Amino acid sequence: MRIAKLTKPAGAAHKPPMTGKRRAIAGVVAVLGSALAGGCITVDAPDKPIVIELNINITQEVIYRLATDVQQNIDDNPEIF
């Protein structure tokens, strides 16, 4: 007799560790992988964060030209400043 199931059965709560042949293969793969990595060129990340200064190209001339408009902007839109 078939047992009616309302929902899908849940998977095993505990996943048993790999044994025997599969374990051996996994070990070989891990050893090969680390051996290959040893031959690779490694690039060390700089210890200081990379900061890209986008504002450096904004000239004083431009800032002076915009100065009056930004003052007016505060008067025009006081709620966002």
Place this chain on the structure above:
Amino acid sequence: MASYSQNLAKTLLAGLLAAGLALPAPAFAQRDPAYEAARQAGQVGEKTDGYLGVVGDQPASIQKMVADINIKRRANYAERAQAQNATLEAYALTQGCVLIGRTQPGEKYQAPNGTWQTRGAGAPQRDARCP
């Protein structure tokens, strides 16, 4: 009749006094009270890039408020920058100069080296290019 004109004079004087007293105080009367309070408490500060920053660890409500204001500022900068034939970044940076210049003593602002500073009585530390 005399008392009427006296009363009128008193009323007018009171009105003038109220107007005179009311003028200098609300330089930013249109700010949301929560925003104004956060500024005065130093929970938020003006950044050099023209946007508002959260100073240190602050509740999510403060973080959201800052994000909301910055979205509005960005849209505003984009519009004004286009009208001025300038880039968004240049406009925002210039706005930052002026906003830092207008901070009140006790409010926070970002110095050119990126650190948060509390505005004192003197001039704030600003980018050398600021007008």
